[in-house]
Amino acid sequence: xxxxxxxxxVDAYDKVMGRxxxxxxxxxxxxxxxxxxxxxxxxxxxxxxxxSAAEAIPGVVKVFxxxxxxxxxxxxxxxxxxxxxxxxxxxxxRLVLTDRVRFYGDDIAAVVAEDEVIAAQAIRxxxxxxxxxxxxxxxxxxxxxxxxxxxxxxxxxxxxxTTIRKGNYEEAIxxxxxxxxxxxxxxxxxxxxxxxxxICFAEMTGDRIKIVTSTQIxxxxxxxxxxxxxxxxxxxxxxxxxxxxxxxxxxxxxxxPLCAWLCMQLGGHLVKLDVPREDTFVSTRVRHAIRSHIISxxxxxxxxxARKLEAFSDQGAYASHGHSICAKGVGAFPQxxxxxxxxxxxxxxxxxxxxxxxxxxxxxxxxxWATECHTEEVAAxxxxxxxxxxxxxxxPVGYTDPFSxxxxxxxxxxxxxxxxxxxxxxxxxxxxxxxxTGDIRxxxxxxxxxxxxxxxxxxxxxxxxxxxxxxxxxxxxxxxxTEIGQGADTAFAQMTADVVGIPMExxxxxxxxxxxxxxxGTGAYASxxxxxxxxxxxxxxxxxxxxxxxxxHELTRMPPYNLDIVxxxxxxxxxxxxxxxxGELATEALYSLTHSQHITAESTAQIKxxxxxxxxxxxxxxxxxxxxxxxxxxxxxxxxxxxxINPALxxxxxxxxxxxxxxxxxxxxxLFDPKSGKALNNNxxxxxxxxxxxxxxxxxxxxxxxxxxxxxxxxxLGEPPTCSVxxxxxxxxxxxxxxxxxxxxxxxxxxxxxxxxxxLI
Amino acid sequence: MSKxxxxxxxxxxxxxxxxxxxxxxxLTDMLRDDYRLTSIKKGCEVGECGAxxxxxxxxxxxxxxxxxxxxxxxEILTLEGLAGPNGEISDIQQAFIDEAAVQCGFCTPGFIMxxxxxxxxxxxxxxxxxxxxxxxxxxxxxxxxxxFRAVKKTMLRRLGKNAEADAV
Numbered sequence: 001x002x003x004x005x006x007x008x009x010v011d012a013y014d015k016v017m018g019r020x021x022x023x024x025x026x027x028x029x030x031x032x033x034x035x036x037x038x039x040x041x042x043x044x045x046x047x048x049x050x051x052s053a054a055e056a057i058p059g060v061v062k063v064f065x066x067x068x069x070x071x072x073x074x075x076x077x078x079x080x081x082x083x084x085x086x087x088x089x090x091x092x093x094r095l096v097l098t099d100r101v102r103f104y105g106d107d108i109a110a111v112v113a114e115d116e117v118i119a120a121q122a123i124r125x126x127x128x129x130x131x132x133x134x135x136x137x138x139x140x141x142x143x144x145x146x147x148x149x150x151x152x153x154x155x156x157x158x159x160x161x162t163t164i165r166k167g168n169y170e171e172a173i174x175x176x177x178x179x180x181x182x183x184x185x186x187x188x189x190x191x192x193x194x195x196x197x198x199i200c201f202a203e204m205t206g207d208r209i210k211i212v213t214s215t216q217i218x219x220x221x222x223x224x225x226x227x228x229x230x231x232x233x234x235x236x237x238x239x240x241x242x243x244x245x246x247x248x249x250x251x252x253x254x255x256x257p258l259c260a261w262l263c264m265q266l267g268g269h270l271v272k273l274d275v276p277r278e279d280t281f282v283s284t285r286v287r288h289a290i291r292s293h294i295i296s297x298x299x300x301x302x303x304x305x306a307r308k309l310e311a312f313s314d315q316g317a318y319a320s321h322g323h324s325i326c327a328k329g330v331g332a333f334p335q336x337x338x339x340x341x342x343x344x345x346x347x348x349x350x351x352x353x354x355x356x357x358x359x360x361x362x363x364x365x366x367x368x369w370a371t372e373c374h375t376e377e378v379a380a381x382x383x384x385x386x387x388x389x390x391x392x393x394x395x396p397v398g399y400t401d402p403f404s405x406x407x408x409x410x411x412x413x414x415x416x417x418x419x420x421x422x423x424x425x426x427x428x429x430x431x432x433x434x435x436x437t438g439d440i441r442x443x444x445x446x447x448x449x450x451x452x453x454x455x456x457x458x459x460x461x462x463x464x465x466x467x468x469x470x471x472x473x474x475x476x477x478x479x480x481x482t483e484i485g486q487g488a489d490t491a492f493a494q495m496t497a498d499v500v501g502i503p504m505e506x507x508x509x510x511x512x513x514x515x516x517x518x519x520x521g522t523g524a525y526a527s528x529x530x531x532x533x534x535x536x537x538x539x540x541x542x543x544x545x546x547x548x549x550x551x552x553h554e555l556t557r558m559p560p561y562n563l564d565i566v567x568x569x570x571x572x573x574x575x576x577x578x579x580x581x582x583g584e585l586a587t588e589a590l591y592s593l594t595h596s597q598h599i600t601a602e603s604t605a606q607i608k609x610x611x612x613x614x615x616x617x618x619x620x621x622x623x624x625x626x627x628x629x630x631x632x633x634x635x636x637x638x639x640x641x642x643x644x645i646n647p648a649l650x651x652x653x654x655x656x657x658x659x660x661x662x663x664x665x666x667x668x669x670x671l672f673d674p675k676s677g678k679a680l681n682n683n684x685x686x687x688x689x690x691x692x693x694x695x696x697x698x699x700x701x702x703x704x705x706x707x708x709x710x711x712x713x714x715x716x717l718g719e720p721p722t723c724s725v726x727x728x729x730x731x732x733x734x735x736x737x738x739x740x741x742x743x744x745x746x747x748x749x750x751x752x753x754x755x756x757x758x759x760l761i
Numbered sequence: 762m763s764k765x766x767x768x769x770x771x772x773x774x775x776x777x778x779x780x781x782x783x784x785x786x787x788l789t790d791m792l793r794d795d796y797r798l799t800s801i802k803k804g805c806e807v808g809e810c811g812a813x814x815x816x817x818x819x820x821x822x823x824x825x826x827x828x829x830x831x832x833x834x835x836e837i838l839t840l841e842g843l844a845g846p847n848g849e850i851s852d853i854q855q856a857f858i859d860e861a862a863v864q865c866g867f868c869t870p871g872f873i874m875x876x877x878x879x880x881x882x883x884x885x886x887x888x889x890x891x892x893x894x895x896x897x898x899x900x901x902x903x904x905x906x907x908x909f910r911a912v913k914k915t916m917l918r919r920l921g922k923n924a925e926a927d928a929v
Contacts, residue, residue: 008858015866016854016873018800018840025799117785193901195804195812195867244802244867245901277805485865485902648861652907656864659904684809684899691905692896698906 002494002504003712006648009490010509011242011483020242023214024274027201031272032061034262035119036255037109037126038283039101042352042677043135043148046099046108046128054111054125059118063126064262065109066099075228078321079217079251079358081460081522088459091159091319093151096228096258101130102150102317103352104677105282112262112271135352135677139291139314142351150317150350157350159315160323164334167341172306178297181378185370186743187726188669189289189314191281192359193689196244198275198284202260204268210237213256216246216484217523218513221256228257229264236260240513246484247660248358249285251525252320281682285357286670288325288348289314292370302384302392306341309333311370313348313356313363320357323348328452329367335401336371336450337393352677354670358525360660361722364451369664369744372447372727377740386731387417387426390448404457404610410705412614413448416638419701420446420618423636429620433735439625442633443736448616449723453716454528454607461528461607463536464519467496467544469599471590473568473583474506475544479536480521481529483511486718487649488529492537494645495712499541500548501565502582519602527613527716530645534711535605544601548582551589551597555580609709613716615639617661617728623736625760628751630666630733632696637721640703643713647702650717654700657721663690665726666745688747771832773798774842782829788822789813791829792839800840800870804899811898814871815839821878823897840870843877852918853877856911864902872898876912885920888913 014020039046051063076090083089097107109126113119136142142150142157150157173180200213209231215221218240226233243250259273275284290313297306313326323346330346379389391414400407421427429444436442454461466478477496483489489509497504510518521533549560552570556563556579564571569578570585589597620634637654644650667688671680681687700721706713726744734740739758743750755761770779773796782791789806792798792815801824804810808826815824816838843851853876856862863869872895879886879894886894891912892905900908910929917926 009861009863011866012858012861012863013850015863015869016840016857017844017850018798018870020866021799022802022867024803029794193899194865195810195899195901196802196865197804243865244804245865247901277807277809485867487864652861652864652903655904655906656902657904660901662904683807684805685807689899689901691899692892692909695892695905697909698904 002497003645004643005646007490007494007504007646009487009649010493011489011511022196022242022244023199023201023212026212026241027272028270031201031270032112032114032266033116033119034110034112034259034271034273035123036107036279037111037123038279039104039106039108041101041130041132042104044101044130044132046101047131048129049109050127054122057118057122057125059114060122061112061114061266063109063111063122064097064265066097069095069097071230073228073230075224075257077224077253079220079253079523079525082223091322093319096261103354105354105679106317107258107283110258110262112266137351137353137672137674137677139312139349139351142349143347150352154350159319159348159350162323162327162346164330164342164344166334169306169308169341169343172341173297175305178299178305179381180295180297181374181381182295183374183377183742185292185294185373187290187366187369188744189354190287190664190668191670191687192247192249194245194247194249197277197280198250198254199273200256200259201270201272202263203270204263208235208237209260209263210239211256211260212239212241214243214250215240216250216482216525218482218515219480219520220522221253222515224253225257225260229261238515240482242511243484246524247360248362248525251358251523252285254284277684278682281670281687282354282679285320286316286354287359288356288363288366290326290329290366294370294374296374296378298378298382300382302382302389304337304339304393307339308343310345311347313346314353315348315350316353316355317350318355320355325363329363332364332367332450333371336395337375338395338399353672354679360657361719362526364449364723365664365726368447368449368723369727372724373730373742376731376734387446391417394448395450404452406452406610406612408612409708412640412703412705415703416614416616416640419703420616420636420638423699423701424618424620424634426618430735436736440622441625441736442620442622443732443734444618444620445728445731445735446616446618447724447727447731449720451527451613451716451720451723453526453531453611453613455526456607456610461532462604463521463532463607464604465533465536465540466519466602467540467600469544469548469586471583471587473502473581473586474508475500476508476510478510478518479533480513480519480523481533482513482524484524486653487646488524490649491530491645492533495534495537496541499538500545502568506568527718527720530714531611531710531716532607534714535607536603538711539605540601540603543603544599547599547601548585551599552585554595555585555588611642611707611709611715613641613720615720615724617724619728619732621729621732621736623733625737625755628748628755630746632662632729634696636699636701638701638703639717639720640705641717641720642707642710642715643704644702645712645714650702651700653717654721655698657719658698658725659690659695660722661725662694663688664722664744665729667694667747669745767830769829769833771834772836774839784830786829788815788824788827788829788832791832792824798839798841802867802870804867811871811875812868814874816874816878819878819881821875840873843873853880853911853915856915860907860911860914862903862907862911868898868900872900872908879912880916880919885916
C-alpha cells in the first residue's frame with residue numbers, strides 16, 4: 001500500500017536537476033513579445049491614445065489600444081465551473097483592453113514587438129489622454145450615497161449583499177444579565193507572490209489557437225478564452241506545463257484572452273506575454289481585504305445568547321470571484337461557534353483598486369482573523385480561560401450543516417487542541433507568561449479554524465480520469481486536476497498504485513494538462529483535488545482492473561473472481577500463485593493474433609458530497625515593547641484532514657501555509673496611495689514577504705480521523721494551513737502585552753499606535 | 762538604437778564557450794537565451810527573489826542583475842552543472858528530494874546554488890547563520906523549513922557528523 005506512506009515526489013528529481021520545463025522554458029525564441037500599457041489614473045475614461053511615436057520604433061510589430069476592439073465580448077474571469085443556469089454565472093465585466101478605467105493599473109493598450117527592450121521602449125512612448133473621475137479606495141466610503149460609481153449595474157458599488165438569519169437576534173439580546181462584546185477586525189490587501197509570475201504564449205495552426213499558460217485551471221481557461229474572443233471553444237487548445245506556484249491567483253483567467261487576441265490580430269504569429277513582478281502585484285489579483293464588525297451577547301456562564309456579524313469585502317475594480325469569498329467566510333461564522341440567534345450580513349463592494357480574487361483560504365483567513373480575535377476578547381471579558389471558552393462553544397460532534405450536509409463526525413477540535421497544547425507545552429508557558437512586566441515579554445496563544453473542502457453544493461464537483469495500460473504493465477494516468485507545486489501528482493500516483501495493484505514506479509502520471517487530450521476537470525482550487533480526484537481515480541482504477549482481470553480470465557481460464565492484481569502480478573487468490581506478470585498480460589493483449597485489445601479505462605465521477613476540515617495553530621512570541629517588534633519563537637499547526645495520503649508532502653504543505661500565515665499576521669500589506677490610487681510597494685523588496693529569517697522552526701501535526709464520505713478517507717489540506725496562523729500570533733501578542741490588536745498585519749506601525757494608546761510606551 | 766554585441770568567453774559548467782552577446786543582456790538572459798540553461802529562473806529580474814542565482818568563480822550572484830559581459834573570463838556554475846560528469850546527483854540535490862524541500866520547484870535551482878556555495882566553504886554554520894546566508898531567496902511554497910533541513914543535514918554529513926545530521 002502506498003497511501004499513507006512517505007513516497008518521494010514524482011517530480012522531485014527533475015526539479016532538483018533543473019530539467020523541469022515551465023511556460024517560459026517552452027516558448028520558441030522567435031516569439032513576438034507583448035507588453036501591456038496600464039492606466040495611470042484610478043477612475044475615468046481614455047479619451048485618446050497616440051501610438052505614433054511607439055509605432056515608429058524599429059522592431060515594434062504593432063500597437064493595439066482599447067479602441068481597436070471591433071467586437072466587445074465581455075467575459076468573466078473567476079476560475080469557477082461554468083453554470084448553465086444564467087443566474088448562477090459569474091459576472092462578465094472584463095474586456096481584453098478597456099477605455100473605461102477603473103483602477104490604477106487597468107489594461108488600456110498593448111505593444112507587440114520583436115524583443116522585451118523594444119516593447120518596453122514602445123510602452124513608454126505611448127501618449128494617453130484621460131478624462132478623470134473621482135475615485136474611492138475605502139470599502140465603507142464606496143457604499144455611501146454619492147460615492148464614485150464603478151459599475152452602472154451596481155448602485156452604491158455593492159456587487160452583492162447576502163444575509164444569514166437564525167432565531168431572533170433582537171429578542172435574544174433582551175435577556176437580562178448579558179455581557180456585550182463588540183469589535184471591528186481588519187485584514188489587509190495581500191498578494192499571492194508565487195515566484196513564477198503569470199506568463200503565457202499563444203500561436204495558431206489552421207483556425208485553431210494553442211495557448212500555453214501558467215494556470216491552475218486549463219479547462220476553465222479554454223472556456224473563458226472562447227467567451228472573450230467570441231470563438232467556438234473547440235478551436236482553443238490550452239496547455240498547462242509545470243507552474244511556479246499559484247495560490248489562487250492562477251485560479252483566475254488572467255491574460256490568456258489578451259494574448260490570444262493579440263495573436264489572432266497578427267495572423268496567428270507566436271506571441272508571448274510575460275507579466276513583470278511589479279504588474280503581477282497590481283494587475284493580476286489580490287486577496288480581499290475584509291472589514292468585519294462582530295457583536296456578541298454572552299451569558300456569564302460563557303454561553304452565547306446572540307451574535308451578529310457584518311463583513312465588508314473589498315472587491316477592487318472588477319468582479320472576478322466576487323461575493324463567493326466573503327460569503328464563504330461569513331458562512332463559517334454561525335457554524336464554528338453555533339448559537340441559536342445569529343444575524344450575518346456579507347457585503348462585497350467595488351473600489352478603485354487592484355482586483356481581488358481567489359487566494360489560499362478563500363475568505364476563511366479573513367473570517368478566522370475576525371472570529372478568533374473576537375473569541376479571545378470575549379473570553380478575556382468573561383475572565384475565562386481562552387481554550388476552555390473555545391471548547392465550551394465550538395461546533396459539537398454530530399453537528400450537521402443543513403445546506404451542504406457536512407458533518408463533524410469525530411471529537412476533532414478537542415483532539416487537535418490537545419495535540420497543540422502538548423506540542424507547545426502550553427499550560428506551563430501560559431501560566432509562566434501571566435502578568436509580566438518589563439520591556440521584553442513573552443506570550444503564547446492559539447486560534448482554531450474550520451474549512452470546507454471543495455465547492456459542492458454551491459457549484460459543480462466533477463473529476464474525470466483516464467488510465468492506459470502499457471506493454472510493460474505500467475500505466476499512464478491523466479486527470480484534469482493540476483499539479484501546481486502542492487504534490488497532487490504524487491498523491492494521484494499513490495492512489496492509482498493501490499487501486500490497480502501495481503508498484504508506484506509503474507504509475508506514470510501525465511503532469512501536463514492539455515485540453516485536447518486531458519479528460520475534463522476543473523483544476524486546482526478549494527483544496528478539492530485529493531478529495532475529488534480520489535473518486536475518479538478509484539472508480540477508473542477499478543474499471544481498468546476489471547478489464548485486466550477479464551483478459552486474464554481469457555488467458556488463464558481462471559474465473560475473474562479468483563484473480564487479483566498484486567504488486568504488478570496476476571495472482572490466483574485461492575492459492576496465492578503468480579500466474580503471470582501484468583507486463584506479460586499487457587503485451588499479449590496488445591499483440592494477440594486472436595484477440596488484440598488496448599486495455600484502457602476512462603470515467604467521470606460527479607461528487608455530491610463534501611467534508612469539513614479542521615485544525616488549529618499555537619504560537620509563542622517575544623515582544624520587544626519599546627521597539628514594537630515581534631519575534632516568533634514557536635509555531636505549531638495541527639490538522640484533521642482525514643487520512644493523510646503522504647505524510648512528508650502533507651507536512652511540507654502545512655509549512656508553506658503557515659509561512660503565508662506568518663506574513664499575513666505580521667508583515668504583508670499592499671499599500672495604495674490615497675492621493676492617486678497607485679500601489680506603493682508592488683515589489684518584493686518593499687512588500688514584506690516573510691523570509692528565512694522571519695521563521696522559527698515550523699512544526700506540523702495531524703489528527704487522522706478518516707473522512708467517511710471520501711474515496712481515500714482524505715479531505716482538504718491545501719488551504720487550511722493558512723487559516724488560523726495570524727490570529728494565533730495576535731493572541732500570543734495579547735498574552736504577552738495585554739493589548740488587543742484588531743488590524744492585521746501586526747507590524748511595528750500598528751504596535752506603536754496601540755502601545756501608545758494603551759500607554760505601554 | 763542599433764544593437765551592440767561583444768564576444769564573451771567564459772566557462773559554463775566546466776566547458777569553455779564563447780559567443781557574441783548583446784551588451785545589454787544580463788547573465789540570466791545569456792544563460793537562458795544563448796545557452797538554453799533554463800534552470801535559471803526569472804522571478805523579479807531586479808535581484809529580490811534569488812530564483813536566478815548561479816555561481817560566478819565560486820561565489821553566488823543574482824544573475825539577473827549581473828551583466829553578461831562581466832562574465833567574460835569567469836567560471837559559471839548553474840544547477841545543470843552541479844551533477845557529476847555522468848549525471849550523478851549531488852548530495853545537496855538528493856537532500857532536497859529526501860527532505861521534501863521541493864514543491865513547485867521554481868525557486869529550487871537558486872536555493873540549491875546558494876546552498877552549494879555555503880557547503881563548499883567546508884565550515885559549520887549555526888542555525889542562525891544558515892538562515893541568514895539563505896535569506897536572499899524567497900519561497901512561497903515551503904515555509905523554508907524543509908530547505909533548512911536539507912542544507913543543515915548536508916552540511917553536517919560533509920563534516921562527518923552523520924548522527925547529528927540524522928537528528929535535524
